[in-house]
Amino acid sequence: MNEADVDHFDDDFEDEERLMQADRPSVMHRTRHFRQRKRRKGCGASRHGHQQMLCPTRSSHHYDVCITSEQLCDDISDCPGGEDENPSNCLFYKSIKEQLKHIYNTVLLLADHAAGQNSHREL
Known part of the structure; x- marks a missing residue:
C-alpha cells in the first residue's frame, strides 16, 4: 500500500464518519427536542x-x-x-366547591323527600 492509497483510505474513513454523525441527532437537536415535547x-x-x-x-x-x-x-x-x-384561584375554588357541596346535599334532601325516604348521604 503506497502513500496515496493511505490518504485515499483516510478520506473515505472521514467521509463515512461524517455520514454516521449526520445520521445521529446532535446534542443540540436532542436538547431542543427535549424542551419542545408536545403537551x-x-x-x-x-x-x-x-x-x-x-x-x-x-x-x-x-x-x-x-x-x-x-x-x-x-x-x-x-x-x-x-x-x-395560588391564593386567588384557591379563594374561588374553595367557595365554589362549598357551594356545589351545598347544592348536592339540597338536591339529595329534595329527592329523598319526594321519594318519601329520610336517608341520604351528605358530602
Whole structure:
C-alpha cells in the first residue's frame, strides 16, 4: 500500500464518519427536542381512579405534571410552578366547591323527600 492509497483510505474513513454523525441527532437537536415535547391534551385517571388535571407548567425535566382535585388548594405545591396553591384561584375554588357541596346535599334532601325516604348521604 503506497502513500496515496493511505490518504485515499483516510478520506473515505472521514467521509463515512461524517455520514454516521449526520445520521445521529446532535446534542443540540436532542436538547431542543427535549424542551419542545408536545403537551398532553389532558390527564387520565390516577392509580386510585381519581380524575386528574394538567398543571400549567412542566417539571424541570420538561415533563407534563398531572394532579387530582384533592391536591388543589391543600397547602402543598404539587404543580412545578405552584399554580395549584395560588391564593386567588384557591379563594374561588374553595367557595365554589362549598357551594356545589351545598347544592348536592339540597338536591339529595329534595329527592329523598319526594321519594318519601329520610336517608341520604351528605358530602
